[in-house]
Amino acid sequence: MTFDLRIQPDVAELALRVRAFIDTEIIPREGELESADHGLSPEFRRELQEAARAAGVFAPTVPVALGGHGLDHRAMGPVLEECGRSLLGPVAMNCSAPDEGNMALLELIATPEQREHYLEPLCSGTIRSSFSMTEPAPGAGSDPRLLATEATRRGDDWLINGRKWFITGADGADFSIVMARTEGGATMFLVDGDNPGMRVEKRLPTMDKAFSGGHCIVEFTNCHVTEPSILGELDKGFEYAQLRLGPARLTHCMRWLGAARRVHELATAYAIQRRMFDDRLADLGMAQQMLADNEIDIAASRQLIWNAAGALDAGLSARTETSICKTFVAEAVFRIADRSMQLCGGSGTLTDHPIARILIESRAFRIYDGPSEVHRMSIAKGAVRRSSRGELPGDWQ
């Protein structure tokens, strides 16, 4: 399958508006994140979102009917890339993980009541959410079949028991979408943040800082939920998780590509003004090699992202496309950050420099949303499956 990847003028215009917004409103405030003890505070988040609204760039992925820009996946490409040039951009524009993926999922399968109660305030930035799927070993991690958290019926209601970790945004989230094993498979439940059976045990000391609410261990102890809390249909949780996965993976790639571009911009500018060995650093061969490799990685990342976005817009599951894209982009972003740090020498290693922040912050992207190794396994299996069927692996069809 191949796609029409033209960016429409209104999308380009929005993307450039986002660029200006990030440059003038967000980047000047990045120091506040660095000096924060525990990442992004609620107040800071509110201020940033206010600024995005004022700039007309709030909620790009949200349907127009819910106050957003209603972009399709291809349109998200340049817009989220621009947004990602600052680690604060996604929060400001209300298109950060996990809210962005949760909104997309709710839009697809929520009941009218759930839409009103969860989706609408989420879209407007009034509330925050989390997605409670990953569990510590031996539970659901790279291998979702190992899901250990259980929901057991108690009359018409359900009791959820289990333990999750790396739950992004859990600390302070107004609700969580919780995956739990049910008799016929897995089910997604909407659990309110004040449900006494759901407790944030600990905020994990992750390398990143730019996610509201951090990444937490969350404990479910006889967490009581009622029938209307079920999101979508009973026992269809694994399917929904797949539904959420591809697009969420792709928006991650878009945002991180923006971060990669940012460090490349900084490294290029530094290499131009820095003199070494009677030359501009930018004119030394080894520096040129790093700058060129950044350009190549950025170009390849972008084309893989846009192609996968085209596939999603065409209604395909695009599992191979998003796996390939995620694996390449996650590794490319880290390479770009690493080269850019090397180009900037000592100054780039300071934690208040965007390069150091982005290098550190992006490292885990090679692990979350499927480690590179697990994606490679599944990409290889795809090639083997094709070949076994008499089709051609690596085909353009």
Added chain:
Amino acid sequence: MTFDLRIQPDVAELALRVRAFIDTEIIPREGELESADHGLSPEFRRELQEAARAAGVFAPTVPVALGGHGLDHRAMGPVLEECGRSLLGPVAMNCSAPDEGNMALLELIATPEQREHYLEPLCSGTIRSSFSMTEPAPGAGSDPRLLATEATRRGDDWLINGRKWFITGADGADFSIVMARTEGGATMFLVDGDNPGMRVEKRLPTMDKAFSGGHCIVEFTNCHVTEPSILGELDKGFEYAQLRLGPARLTHCMRWLGAARRVHELATAYAIQRRMFDDRLADLGMAQQMLADNEIDIAASRQLIWNAAGALDAGLSARTETSICKTFVAEAVFRIADRSMQLCGGSGTLTDHPIARILIESRAFRIYDGPSEVHRMSIAKGAVRRSSRGELPGDWQ
């Protein structure tokens, strides 16, 4: 700039026709190349082209008016990729270097007489050509400004003196497009193969075998040509060379991507049937990693190629796009061949195995049409130029 990259149904149909042609008519004859002493003979070439004509896949890049399929660059993407699955494909389908690039250039700037005399028989496969630009050091190589071959006026005519090397297809070519320094720059001349002043000194013992006429040293000694032999305008040779370069580079990438897919297909099939350590090779993690990296490299190569093709079809010079594309693809193809050889173990190292042939044959692609290092230098300079102007390097715009 972004592009509509959809493959039209007729193009997809043609590409699949090419696939069938390669599988049934060309691959079975690959052994004949291997056993040949000096590469592809004229008779063998004629037979292959006959087969392509019969299969309706001859001359895909040639304008319809001249008997070809008249594909634009995007359409060439899948068609030349399929064609490239065998090293013999491009010759069979009359879209191999340097003829393919020469046809494109002649189409743009030849006079009616030159079209009739050179372009038409070239399109029909009746004759072969070469492109005499590269010179041994210290002449024109990676740095074309060093062009040493000179054309000096003698009355209304010209005498060309100089020495070229790595002139693909020169041995037996019916004519050559020759770059020579003239007073105001460089000029392209059409020199007939039987011109006594142009002599193939030697066929170079290159690693590859699949080019008709090999790669030669060509000497020009008072090579006498007349005014109508000038291709395009006097002194515009460097501009024309640029014009020829981008598209020619891209068709190289397309053909080599096909070769990469071929070795990946073979390696996948091998890994499925080969058992090791009580498992299929295809199920062992290190093999999966190699298969997946092949898939990733193929996908990224293809998207970079198609994007650059879109840029050319939009009438852009696309120098950065084709440089990035060429650098990435040339390296990716070699990586893919290298991994595929590793997967196939001893059997893949035999010179009559397509993997060994393609590994060896593709190595020089990282050197010709601009070595990776020279492309990286120019890609880096592009980033620096953008940044110096206040634009953003790595931008999607």
Added chain:
Amino acid sequence: MTFDLRIQPDVAELALRVRAFIDTEIIPREGELESADHGLSPEFRRELQEAARAAGVFAPTVPVALGGHGLDHRAMGPVLEECGRSLLGPVAMNCSAPDEGNMALLELIATPEQREHYLEPLCSGTIRSSFSMTEPAPGAGSDPRLLATEATRRGDDWLINGRKWFITGADGADFSIVMARTEGGATMFLVDGDNPGMRVEKRLPTMDKAFSGGHCIVEFTNCHVTEPSILGELDKGFEYAQLRLGPARLTHCMRWLGAARRVHELATAYAIQRRMFDDRLADLGMAQQMLADNEIDIAASRQLIWNAAGALDAGLSARTETSICKTFVAEAVFRIADRSMQLCGGSGTLTDHPIARILIESRAFRIYDGPSEVHRMSIAKGAVRRSSRGELPGDWQ
């Protein structure tokens, strides 16, 4: 030149004593570093050093006459490697940068008075020091010839003016060895920490935390020093810097190799107990590849270190050997940490996990003590020089 690289039994015994010390006394206290705001406090340092003294592993590089173990460079190999398994080890054992290098230099060129005043208390851990050489651009960085800090005579005395940065340990150091430009070249001065002309302007927010006194910007404003403050001879600063450089670079490699081994140990242990896809992680091919590449990188790093140590012990300058060693090891350590993090998945990305700490902490090692690119430039120049002289590059002689 080739060397006797046998580790003597007493050295092996000391190294194993260090291992036990690190395991039982130091590793249990690593959490205290992580929770510290500004790195390693003076009290914490004192306690750690007390423990090392009690364990008989204090000051391994210090001459016996000064209370140390008097190891030669080859003996330092295993001992500092063991010491480096914890980022706290070098401080505890009083063999961390920059004190270790300063002691070695003072031992070589200090006057009896300087020995008594600076070297002896430094060896006993009573005081700390810094080495003030690096300057912000356009001063002395990768290119030491650009030294901008100046010492001008004023009567018999000197006034130092200039600005240094990335001065490790400066905050709280009892004295600094300061490189300043003098008429005939550069000169090293011993400046007391309480000299009012030397001011720690700022502690830089570097990615690492495990150096006492951080990395600082230090300002020299009419910093007044007297003749006896000159270390060694006037105008010989560049030579002394070279003298200090090779050995200091090598002890860095030894310590970091220990850190690399530590993360490899942790990753191996994790891969053994973690189950994935019905197997031990340790038995999955892609994990095996990472574990094996760690082993290979460790083995190659160690042999390069020991060989360079042999060269230093033989009285050679060993500039090429230490450059090759430093470049390889700095990159290998980061690769090892990166792979180990990937093996450990989410848990390895937590900042209180040694893998995350060591990954972050070691990144700058590819920049300080000469960025990889500058070392590569000088290694290449060495090869070119040899070849130009009719010698063979890459020779074993």
Added chain:
Amino acid sequence: MTFDLRIQPDVAELALRVRAFIDTEIIPREGELESADHGLSPEFRRELQEAARAAGVFAPTVPVALGGHGLDHRAMGPVLEECGRSLLGPVAMNCSAPDEGNMALLELIATPEQREHYLEPLCSGTIRSSFSMTEPAPGAGSDPRLLATEATRRGDDWLINGRKWFITGADGADFSIVMARTEGGATMFLVDGDNPGMRVEKRLPTMDKAFSGGHCIVEFTNCHVTEPSILGELDKGFEYAQLRLGPARLTHCMRWLGAARRVHELATAYAIQRRMFDDRLADLGMAQQMLADNEIDIAASRQLIWNAAGALDAGLSARTETSICKTFVAEAVFRIADRSMQLCGGSGTLTDHPIARILIESRAFRIYDGPSEVHRMSIAKGAVRRSSRGELPGDWQ
């Protein structure tokens, strides 16, 4: 374990004699190999060996009692490295695979009669041999347990049946050491070249040319051998194979390191004289990077080789050391050849250029003597075993 790696003066002197021999006697004759149809002819081999004898460099690995230089493994390091600078060196000096490994094995376990009949003429170069172990899938390849060739008793004698491939030197060999399954395991048999039951079915069209007798498919059909043909003890074949493996692997590394040095020498010399962009190629950053990486790879390879040689000389099996060494060196050699080709541009890609020859010839070294992947698997298992036992992986002990 650590070793005394000093090269003794007489060894250094011999190594330099080998260097002079290769430079003056062997390199001038390399063109004869290139133009040969089927690799190295018997006459050519004889002449080369004559020259080596005259130069006093014949048979360096052979015991003194048998007319050789009797070098231990450490001494072989520099000598075989020098020898390997030409692909013809090992044949000339009678230390090429498989003869060199066969001599070492016979020296260890042959009976007096076998020594006289096989070992002595092999040492003097009068005869050639092969080692018949590897079988096509599903037989003994990376996994020797799959040995399919069988020896069955017939009275006091034996009949061997099976099929081997990639049997180096088989075409024209005077005898072969044949591994065959026997009741209690595997047994090695000495089979004379004129035994009618052993037939060279085909010489495989491998990428390399520099092995006397090529790499062949060998068929055993009721191949009749008698009791005195058993090499060593019955059923101990797997043990002997291990005994032969480590040292043979190491001498491969030594020879290939020499080849790597050779291409590096050529690339350095080329980069010095070639001008590009108004500079020497050798002074351009990207070229410097390639030259430096060659130097680093050479240095690390050499230290890993010498360390493993020390282990073998100390009587250790050194399986991990030789596995690490083989994996690193095989990959490093190819990287070095690849970079050197890139440095030399078009001229390095000609098959009569040593760089092209060595690049092509060395590729299979990553596959034979254990593919990199199988070595990595076993290196990883070693780390896991150590860790499981409470030892430390990556330890220097």
